[in-house]
Amino acid sequence: MTTQMIDEQWQRFTFSERLARFAVYLCLVSAIVWSWQTVEVIPEFLYDAPSQFMDMFERMVPLDYTSYPISIHGAMIETLHIATLGTLFTLVLAIPLALLNAPNITPSKTLNWIAQFFLVSSRSVNSLVWALLFIALFGPGVLAGIMAIAIRSIGFVGKLLAEAIAEVNMGTIEALRATGASWGSILVKGYWPQVMPAFYSIVLFRWDINVRESAVLGLVGAGGIGVVLNDAQNLFEWQKVSMILVSIFVVVIVAEAVVIQIRNRLI
Numbered sequence: 001m002t003t004q005m006i007d008e009q010w011q012r013f014t015f016s017e018r019l020a021r022f023a024v025y026l027c028l029v030s031a032i033v034w035s036w037q038t039v040e041v042i043p044e045f046l047y048d049a050p051s052q053f054m055d056m057f058e059r060m061v062p063l064d065y066t067s068y069p070i071s072i073h074g075a076m077i078e079t080l081h082i083a084t085l086g087t088l089f090t091l092v093l094a095i096p097l098a099l100l101n102a103p104n105i106t107p108s109k110t111l112n113w114i115a116q117f118f119l120v121s122s123r124s125v126n127s128l129v130w131a132l133l134f135i136a137l138f139g140p141g142v143l144a145g146i147m148a149i150a151i152r153s154i155g156f157v158g159k160l161l162a163e164a165i166a167e168v169n170m171g172t173i174e175a176l177r178a179t180g181a182s183w184g185s186i187l188v189k190g191y192w193p194q195v196m197p198a199f200y201s202i203v204l205f206r207w208d209i210n211v212r213e214s215a216v217l218g219l220v221g222a223g224g225i226g227v228v229l230n231d232a233q234n235l236f237e238w239q240k241v242s243m244i245l246v247s248i249f250v251v252v253i254v255a256e257a258v259v260i261q262i263r264n265r266l267i
């Protein structure tokens with residue numbers, strides 16, 4: 001009796017899986033090559049970039065400290081005001097949309113899709129584009145920046161808040177409903193205690209992001225430190241530009257530390 005030994009070689013991926021992976025890699029490489037050809041990068045400018053950077057760095061040093069109390073400080077405070085007011089205005093629309101988007105609060109699929117449409121629309125447009133639109137409506141200034149920050153943040157805050165509401169423990173909610181509690185009481189006593197940590201985290205995180213975004217809105221005329229930065233660049237005041245960039249960096253770091261401290265105390 002002859003016994004035939006069949007050796008089987010273990011393979012991590014099947015032939016179809018390897019073929020699919022190769023197709024994905026091929027599409028990725030093709031997209032990179034196509035994008036590189038489309039953007040039309042000029043090699044001479046690319047090779048000359050290090051020397052140009054060193055030349056600009058030499059013109060930006062030393063920092064122009066005298067310009068900070070004259071024009072930079074007030075613009076930085078204005079930037080913080082834009083971020084803060086924009087975040088507060090966001091809550092006016094983000095909270096109702098989050099409630100409409102949460103299926104355990106609003107069972108209507110139609111209302112869920114309507115709320116989701118507005119949340120996606122808000123996130124799909126960059127804050128600079130919103131700023132340009134509001135500048136056309138209200139003119140250049142702080143109001144356009146506040147509205148741009150507010151509308152841009154609605155999708156972020158509303159989406160994450162709706163997900164937090166959808167993940168609450170429904171046992172507490174059903175118990176409150178069984179006692180005949182009103183809809184407002186269920187929201188305050190049932191949903192809010194469970195959503196509160198996520199709510200504070202989302203709002204603080206978004207304010208931290210808005211501080212960064214507010215710093216560049218002035219480049220299109222929406223107020224804040226970006227206006228001063230744009231003027232300094234146009235006038236080739238590179239030492240003042242470096243002072244502005246350092247000020248933005250410091251404010252962003254301080255804002256991050258403040259958010260962490262507030263979050264640790266509230267949650």
